[in-house]
Amino acid sequence: MKPIWALSIGLVLSACSKNEPPPAPVRPVLSIKVEALSEEGLGRFAGNIQARYESNTGFRVGGRIASRNVDVGTEVEPGTLLATLDPTDQQNQLRSAQGDLAKIQAQLINAKASALRQQALFDRGVGAQAHLDAAQTDLKTTQASLDQARAAVDQARDQLAYTELRNDHKAVVTAWNAEAGQVVQAGQQVVTLAQPDIKEAVIDLPNTLVDQLPKDVVFQVAAQLDPKTNTTATIREIEPQAQSATRTRRARLTLAESPPGFRLGTAISVTLSSAIKPKIELPLTALQEVDGKTRIWVIDPQNKTVAPRDVEVLSRTDSTVVLADGVKNGERVVSAGVNSLKPGQTVKFDEDSQ
Template sequence: MKAMTLVVGGAVLLLAGCGKEAAAPEPVRPVLSMIVQPQVQASLGRFAGTIQARYESTLGFRVGGRIARRWVDVGSQVKPGDVLASLDPTDQRNQLRAAEGDLAKVQALWINAQANARRQQQLFDRGVGAQAQLDIAQTDLKTTGASLEQARAAVDQARDQLSYSELRTDHAAVVTNWQAEAGQTVSAGQAVVTLARPEIKEAVIDLPTYLAEQLTPDLKFVVASQLDPSINTSATLRELEPQADAATRTRRARLTLANTPNAFRLGTSISVTLSSAVSPRSELPASALLESDGQTRVWIVDPQQKTVSTREVKLLERTPGTVVLASGVQAGERVVTAGVNSLKPGQKVIVDEEDAQ
């Protein structure tokens, strides 16, 4: 009888122990989470480019000849009137000497014609000179005068030709390219040097054709230095080349900068980010989704109770690592981003405040 009592008592104690285990509270789980931050701009890509001058000019000599010397190098800053390059002036000097010799000869003829016309006029006034001789002298004077003007013009032209053997700039600029070297023979008007005006700068990038055809007025361009992305400014599209480059199949875009930081020197490498205004949407890690029974949900953390609950969301876009939600979550809400399959509604969680914000 005592043995039976002991067995029954042990069974009762065993059942009581099982009841206590079943009633044990759910364990508090630590979770990874992030604060929802809706996006109102959709990124269309990032492209490399350079800072260039809006206005560039290519200069050449106004006369032909052999380049004797280049006075400045690429990157040099020049002022109005500075000499960029010079030709061998031998031919121009010889032409000037010849023109000056012709002028001296015509000046001598002009002096002689003046004296002859004056003499014939005096003879005619005293009544001993013939009218025909006077007419001839005056005609010779006019002809010689015209020749004198022609000779003077030839000298002026020869001087100009000599001055054209020096290539000068008429505005402040930066030398960006040389198309000819010292010792090279160039013709009149041939491109020799390219100058850029540094006062107005712009960003230049090459866009894929498919993207260039989809540009809209609400596009936002952010231009940043590749060396220091904190140096940046906004920009607007000023010009888009109508035809794509035959080799790269890209179209060149020129952007007007809202302001020009000092670090944006000519030739500076930049990165340009394109974005477009969109309806508010939220981007989360793909691991935040809980997909079951044909529904797409996420776990929302109650900041007061420190518990979780599910909420259905509308999926807009999915990539291997992220998802974009069109609706279902609000700005500032905290969403669980890992371990979503092991949670239960109402379960208490521990949130690390240093999780991704």
């Protein structure tokens, strides 16, 4: 009887164990750690680094360019010879003016001698007052002609000096608009010089965005080839009128710092953002629609289990959603595989994923 009783108990226990549901399997999932957004991106735009102060320089006289002495990108000190004109015409004008000056100087010597003779004759009583007056008038006229001839020489000398194009401040040559052998007019733009001491970022912004920029807008400026080279910037000026072809307005930004990597012409990426009320942004795959409600699955990092939580969606795109509430900053949420989860189910996830 004892073996039969033991066998009966074993059959009962075996039947009970078969009716118990097997434990849910550990399911691997993708997850992210929630981080509240405190800034709203307004766009990313390409631009470059330019000098705040640029000057378009040309010759003060016209002529044929004889030489171009520096190349684009050259740093030049004050007084550097940038280019020259053929000085033949100006040299001839100077020689002519110098000849006229010598002629007037000789005439002045004769006028002085004549005035002295007439004065001596008048003092002895044998000279006429009219002859003295005429001699003195001729002396004054010749003296005035001498001053005019000297001014003409100075002007001709200046015209000759103007055949040399020199800069009056430290600068970088950024563009040439004329080549050797080309005939240019007085004042025509020949070379562009930029002062490298003060730099700024230059970008083109859509006209519609410019009108909506908040006062506290933040600009993040980074070099495209080296994003580690970056700084912040503020608006210095925006063109009042949009370009008709692109409907954009050029904006010039004052850099908070000028890293060595920000050389003139450096291509940059400018990101616009604005401070906002903190909000949560998640991948669209983290949402699950059940009975008309939207929920997410939050992971308990200690027990490695999941639990559903209802949330309210503020906005969504093709890949992301923005939540009004329902999840806290720092919590971990399942980002893929939500449709196969059950409350309290054990999951496997990468704790280092963000």
